[in-house]
Amino acid sequence: MKARFSVTIIAAVAAFVLGVTGASAAELSPKAINAALDAAYEKYRGLQEGKNADYIPALAKVDPELYGIALVTTDGKVFTKGDVGSEVSIQSISKVFTMAKVIEERGPDAISGNMGVDATGQVFNSIVAIEQHKGAEMNAMVNPGAIAATSMVAGASREEIWNKILAYYSDFAGRKLTVNQEVFASEAATNQRNQAIGRLMYAYGHIKDNPDQATDIYTEQCSVNVNAKDLATMAATLANGGRNPVTGKQVLNSAYVPNVLAVMATAGLYDDSGQWLYQTGLPAKSGVGGGIIAVSPGRFGIAVISPPLDAAGNSVRAQKAIADISKALGGNPYAVTVRK
Numbered sequence: 358m359k360a361r362f363s364v365t366i367i368a369a370v371a372a373f374v375l376g377v378t379g380a381s382a383a384e385l386s387p388k389a390i391n392a393a394l395d396a397a398y399e400k401y402r403g404l405q406e407g408k409n410a411d412y413i414p415a416l417a418k419v420d421p422e423l424y425g426i427a428l429v430t431t432d433g434k435v436f437t438k439g440d441v442g443s444e445v446s447i448q449s450i451s452k453v454f455t456m457a458k459v460i461e462e463r464g465p466d467a468i469s470g471n472m473g474v475d476a477t478g479q480v481f482n483s484i485v486a487i488e489q490h491k492g493a494e495m496n497a498m499v500n501p502g503a504i505a506a507t508s509m510v511a512g513a514s515r516e517e518i519w520n521k522i523l524a525y526y527s528d529f530a531g532r533k534l535t536v537n538q539e540v541f542a543s544e545a546a547t548n549q550r551n552q553a554i555g556r557l558m559y560a561y562g563h564i565k566d567n568p569d570q571a572t573d574i575y576t577e578q579c580s581v582n583v584n585a586k587d588l589a590t591m592a593a594t595l596a597n598g599g600r601n602p603v604t605g606k607q608v609l610n611s612a613y614v615p616n617v618l619a620v621m622a623t624a625g626l627y628d629d630s631g632q633w634l635y636q637t638g639l640p641a642k643s644g645v646g647g648g649i650i651a652v653s654p655g656r657f658g659i660a661v662i663s664p665p666l667d668a669a670g671n672s673v674r675a676q677k678a679i680a681d682i683s684k685a686l687g688g689n690p691y692a693v694t695v696r697k
């Protein structure tokens with residue numbers, strides 16, 4: 358009896374330690390997760406750094422105080438803190454899921470063989486970067502590669518392609534997503550640079566047909582509305598081998614998840630992707646709408662929405678909150694313990 362009691366105590370202590378320091382999702386305690394979310398929320402709530410994106414006029418009008426955090430574990434538990442009801446446009450985070458769709462339809466070589474998977478070393482909408490390699494060596498997390506990826510989604514009409522993309526994002530989020538029409542109209546009226554990028558990628562043969570349609574669909578995909586819980590569920594689906602842990606639907610073949618995460622790790626946070634990976638080890642993607650998603654493979658997906666961005670274009674609060682929460686929960690996949 359006494360021995361059994363000690364074993365129970367030891368198991369409880371071990372579970373507590375693992376809950377705080379990491380290991381698999383099942384071992385993360387809800388208490389530790391809630392404490393990490395609460396702490397990060399409070400710590401950065403008053404932070405007044407950064408500025409909303411304004412090159413898309415509608416984004417400048419979004420409430421800069423909006424601040425929501427969500428974490429979804431690979432066993433389907435949802436944790437939230439702050440403003441998780443409000444939606445922002447997904448913007449560049451969409452690039453991850455359109456690339457995933459192309460990989461799902463055509464296999465990983467379609468992406469590496471067309472636009473490439475290396476960092477460009479240039480800003481996300483660089484024309485110079487296209488010229489440097491004639492549109493090759495452009496990963497799908499920057500605009501030329503992303504517009505090319507959108508052009509690769511199979512479909513007989515614009516409507517068919519669009520419906521597939523929106524349905525795919527919705528499967529990742531676990532609910533039917535919709536488009537923010539104001540943001541779509543605002544960006545469509547001001548996206549001449551992206552139209553030029555689409556046409557250049559066409560000129561170099563990386564877009565096979567109808568570059569203007571590809572840019573238009575890309576612009577619409579960037580305008581999809583999401584809240585922090587949607588984004589965290591999308592990230593958690595990647596953390597869970599492509600199966601949405603809340604709905605149970607296999608959205609992406611698990612064999613392709615490493616390809617998607619690799620490109621996120623390489624180029625997910627614009628020119629600060631290396632900095633981010635160095636600090637957190639997490640494949641992630643940010644968007645100029647103020648959202649960031651990050652994936653702790655096998656453990657959880659996390660997302661934070663807060664519109665003010667730093668000079669690199671990444672949400673200031675989101676970076677800090679995700680880094681803190683992941684550290685508290687042992688989310689860094691590179692941080693392994695020594696085998697004794």
Ligand code: GLU
Pocket residue numbers: 447448449450481482500544551576579643644645646670
């Ligand atoms: N729709 C935006 C653009 O193409 C997305 C930018 C971003 O979030 O990085 O400029």
